[in-house]
Amino acid sequence: MLSSTAKNLYWMGRYLQRAKSTARLIEATQRMALQSRGEEAAGVAAIFGMEDEFRQSQAQGERLASLIDFLVIDENNPSSIVNSIGAARRNAREERNNITVDVWESLNALWLELSARLRGNRATLDRGALIETVKKQAVMIFGAAQVTLLRDEANNFLQLGAFLERADNTGRILDVKFHLLRPDGNPSAEGLDYFAWSELLACVGAVRTYRRIYRSSLNPMKVAELMMLRRDVPRSVHHCLWMVDLNMRELADAYGTRGEADRLAGELHARLRYARIDKVFEIGLATFLGQLRGDIGTLSDEIGRQFLLD
Amino acid sequence: MVAKAFDEMNSGTDGSVRAPYRGVADWLARTSPERLEATRREVDLFYRRHGITFGAYGAAEGSETTIPFDIIPRVIAYDEWQFLHKGLSQRVRALNAFLTDAYGEREICRAGIIPEEQILMNGEFVAMAQGLQLPGGVHAHIAGIDLVRVGEKDFYVLEDNVRTPSGVSYVLENREVMMRLAPELFAAMSVLPVADYSEELLATLRSVSFSDGHEPNVVLLTPGHYNSAYFEHAFLADEMGIELVKGSDLFVDESRVYMRTPRGPQRVDVIYRRVDDAFLDPLAMRPDSFLGVAGLLGALRAGRVNIVNALGNGVADDKSTYTYVPEMVRFYLGEEPILQNVPTWRCDRADDYKYVLEHLAEIVVKEVHGSGGKGMLVGPTSSKAEIEEFAALLKARPDNYIAQPTLALSTCPTFVSQGVAPRHVDLRPFVLSGKKITIVPGGLTRVALKEGSLVVNSSQGGGTKDTWVLASDQADDR
Numbered sequence: 003m004l005s006s007t008a009k010n011l012y013w014m015g016r017y018l019q020r021a022k023s024t025a026r027l028i029e030a031t032q033r034m035a036l037q038s039r040g041e042e043a044a045g046v047a048a049i050f051g052m053e054d055e056f057r058q059s060q061a062q063g064e065r066l067a068s069l070i071d072f073l074v075i076d077e078n079n080p081s082s083i084v085n086s087i088g089a090a091r092r093n094a095r096e097e098r099n100n101i102t103v104d105v106w107e108s109l110n111a112l113w114l115e116l117s118a119r120l121r122g123n124r125a126t127l128d129r130g131a132l133i134e135t136v137k138k139q140a141v142m143i144f145g146a147a148q149v150t151l152l153r154d155e156a157n158n159f160l161q162l163g164a165f166l167e168r169a170d171n172t173g174r175i176l177d178v179k180f181h182l183l184r185p186d187g188n189p190s191a192e193g194l195d196y197f198a199w200s201e202l203l204a205c206v207g208a209v210r211t212y213r214r215i216y217r218s219s220l221n222p223m224k225v226a227e228l229m230m231l232r233r234d235v236p237r238s239v240h241h242c243l244w245m246v247d248l249n250m251r252e253l254a255d256a257y258g259t260r261g262e263a264d265r266l267a268g269e270l271h272a273r274l275r276y277a278r279i280d281k282v283f284e285i286g287l288a289t290f291l292g293q294l295r296g297d298i299g300t301l302s303d304e305i306g307r308q309f310l311l312d
Numbered sequence: 313m314v315a316k317a318f319d320e321m322n323s324g325t326d327g328s329v330r331a332p333y334r335g336v337a338d339w340l341a342r343t344s345p346e347r348l349e350a351t352r353r354e355v356d357l358f359y360r361r362h363g364i365t366f367g368a369y370g371a372a373e374g375s376e377t378t379i380p381f382d383i384i385p386r387v388i389a390y391d392e393w394q395f396l397h398k399g400l401s402q403r404v405r406a407l408n409a410f411l412t413d414a415y416g417e418r419e420i421c422r423a424g425i426i427p428e429e430q431i432l433m434n435g436e437f438v439a440m441a442q443g444l445q446l447p448g449g450v451h452a453h454i455a456g457i458d459l460v461r462v463g464e465k466d467f468y469v470l471e472d473n474v475r476t477p478s479g480v481s482y483v484l485e486n487r488e489v490m491m492r493l494a495p496e497l498f499a500a501m502s503v504l505p506v507a508d509y510s511e512e513l514l515a516t517l518r519s520v521s522f523s524d525g526h527e528p529n530v531v532l533l534t535p536g537h538y539n540s541a542y543f544e545h546a547f548l549a550d551e552m553g554i555e556l557v558k559g560s561d562l563f564v565d566e567s568r569v570y571m572r573t574p575r576g577p578q579r580v581d582v583i584y585r586r587v588d589d590a591f592l593d594p595l596a597m598r599p600d601s602f603l604g605v606a607g608l609l610g611a612l613r614a615g616r617v618n619i620v621n622a623l624g625n626g627v628a629d630d631k632s633t634y635t636y637v638p639e640m641v642r643f644y645l646g647e648e649p650i651l652q653n654v655p656t657w658r659c660d661r662a663d664d665y666k667y668v669l670e671h672l673a674e675i676v677v678k679e680v681h682g683s684g685g686k687g688m689l690v691g692p693t694s695s696k697a698e699i700e701e702f703a704a705l706l707k708a709r710p711d712n713y714i715a716q717p718t719l720a721l722s723t724c725p726t727f728v729s730q731g732v733a734p735r736h737v738d739l740r741p742f743v744l745s746g747k748k749i750t751i752v753p754g755g756l757t758r759v760a761l762k763e764g765s766l767v768v769n770s771s772q773g774g775g776t777k778d779t780w781v782l783a784s785d786q787a788d789d790r
Contacts, residue, residue: 003555003573003574004555004557004561004571004572004573005561005572005573005574006557006558006560006561006572007555008573008574092537095537095542095546096536096537098543098546098547098550098556099546099547099549099550099556100550100556103362106362107361107362110361110362111361114360114361155574253574256575257574257575309574
């Protein structure tokens with residue numbers, strides 16, 4: 003397999019996951035905005051690191067709509083859903099011969115549908131339907147990969163990209179939203195705004211999962227535990243870094259070499275595996291997550307260096 | 313106007329249906345236009361979903377269109393194919409002998425058959441390829457020979473393509489589509505399969521590696537996904553299970569070519585390149601090329617990597633060399649050519665030039681190095697102004713043009729907006745040469761979808777058809 007193939011598959015995984023995460027985040031935010039007051043948009047803006055630009059812009063009501071457009075269809079935003087899908091498709095198209103027809107066709111179908119929707123009148127474009135399409139079809143694409151791709155290095159790189167992106171997304175959502183809801187970092191359930199906290203869970207599609215696991219009312223510490231430390235929750239940071247580590251090990255076995263990226267992947271996995279949520283709050287969630295997110299970024303750089311992706 | 317064309321379905325004796333087409337005629341008779349229209353729409357959807365697209369040059373970056381596919385197959389009888397097969401093999405053997413000679417001793421020039429300047433002054437001549445001993449003496453490993461039919465027994469070679477001929481992916485995909493859409497038609501007629509092309513191509517590529525004694529690593533070199541034929545490059549690499557590489561994936565060290573992989577460098581033995589000569593090696597050819605690999609020609613000259621098709625093949629397939637091919641067959645093989653050339657006037661000859669200028673309205677004039685149906689004049693279908701404009705070009709550089717009589721290309725029933733109607737077609741079979749010659753039955757049939765048009769190129773609004781070579785003279789037995 004070529005290095006350029008590894009790179010394309012890795013980024014295809016990242017972009018697809020990015021589009022999927024953004025779609026879910028917007029959906030949760032919109033639902034939240036329907037049932038409460040107005041700061042949701044600011045929270046979302048913060049997740050994408052655009053709080054300041056956002057505060058300067060228009061009236062509250064228009065803000066959410068324009069933010070959503072920025073995240074969904076804006077050509078100037080390289081991480082907008084439409085641009086992410088376009089980038090994933092470009093990566094896939096360059097690797098047509100290295101992915102299965104099923105993966106290619108489901109991704110191409112999504113791109114064709116988005117293109118068709120965008121050709122119409124922007125004013126009447128149904129954003130909700132577009133987001134729904136992205137969510138559904140992304141599941142199809144990852145599903146097609148799951149059941150049809152050869153379990154070889156190419157698959158490892160695709161998985162690596164997707165799980166690293168997802169670990170980063172979940173970490174960022176938890177970090178930003180927790181801070182907004184509890185600037186003092188207090189994990190107690192006192193004076194808890196039920197809607198705001200269930201929205202946070204909805205961002206990673208885990209409202210029902212929470213009830214299933216804890217069978218109790220919402221509690222910030224448990225929310226943080228679920229999103230960060232639960233290995234059995236497929237969007238938790240722990241689960242994602244476990245998968246990153248697993249794929250790194252498979253590559254190391256195939257190549258017979260190990261490097262800094264392998265060490266860091268193992269260390270991050272172990273850190274989450276053996277962390278206890280009460281200890282995390284002793285250090286401070288913001289501190290713990292800040293360190294974690296920084297290390298995920300370093301891991302991403304190291305993977306690039308080690309496998310000639312850059 | 314052009315003489316009445318030979319219709320491959322309806323030109324039987326007294327206008328009856330010709331034997332090989334009986335199955336198709338029956339099928340058309342019992343299939344409603346609505347059904348055909350529904351099928352046609354299904355096909356378009358299939359091609360789009362698969363991303364079997366074609367980015368036309370000059371169109372907006374990244375724009376992708378599909379080449380129209382006509383659902384009525386073009387049928388070739390078994391004995392017709394036997395005849396074509398023999399003729400094609402012979403012609404390609406002669407072209408390969410010529411290329412070996414042109415970059416070697418140039419015996420054919422010394423024998424007074426082809427003037428030496430025809431080779432040496434040719435813009436496509438690659439001096440660095442002189443004296444190379446290529447495995448098996450093969451230069452044109454993949455040749456696309458464009459044929460036209462004008463009568464029951466009359467086939468002509470219109471053009472040889474021995475640089476980087478494309479279109480074979482459509483042969484394979486068109487067949488896939490037809491089997492899906494009209495299984496009943498396959499059941500009624502016995503058609504020779506084409507699906508083994510990729511296997512034969514891989515075998516051919518492997519057979520021309522310089523290095524024996526170890527498994528050759530074969531790769532396909534593409535200019536990248538903005539190239540109009542990118543789909544085909546990816547398709548063939550996938551079918552053969554080889555790496556699809558860009559110039560940036562390869563490098564040369566100590567005259568050996570390697571590809572970059574996460575495991576480290578891996579040696580490359582044969583490069584099936586779909587990049588033009590000029591862009592292959594910035595050190596040896598165009599220095600501004602980003603598509604090639606620095607040092608590639610050095611590795612070739614050192615006998616460490618073989619490049620397929622060979623460099624400098626353009627001296628054998630431009631439209632002025634074309635006129636010499638029958639002579640090549642006689643000279644190198646000592647045989648009479650089986651396939652005929654279209655009579656051709658060379659505008660660099662005073663008599664021919666004079667004739668061409670006087671008869672522009674009746675004939676077809678082409679650029680010597682033109683391709684894709686551009687830079688040509690089809691006299692009978694051109695306006696007076698177009699003819700005058702072209703005459704000016706011709707006068708400025710007579711040696712840049714050749715001319716041929718306007719042939720009445722055969723027609724095949726084709727499903728167009730008005731229903732089923734005859735449209736002109738040509739045929740491009742693909743001839744593989746390695747240790748042996750292999751030709752997958754049939755080839756790419758291109759069809760001019762505009763009524764009366766003789767230009768079949770996809771860049772000029774042409775479409776394609778599935779080409780069926782019948783397994784035996786079955787149709788006659790019925």
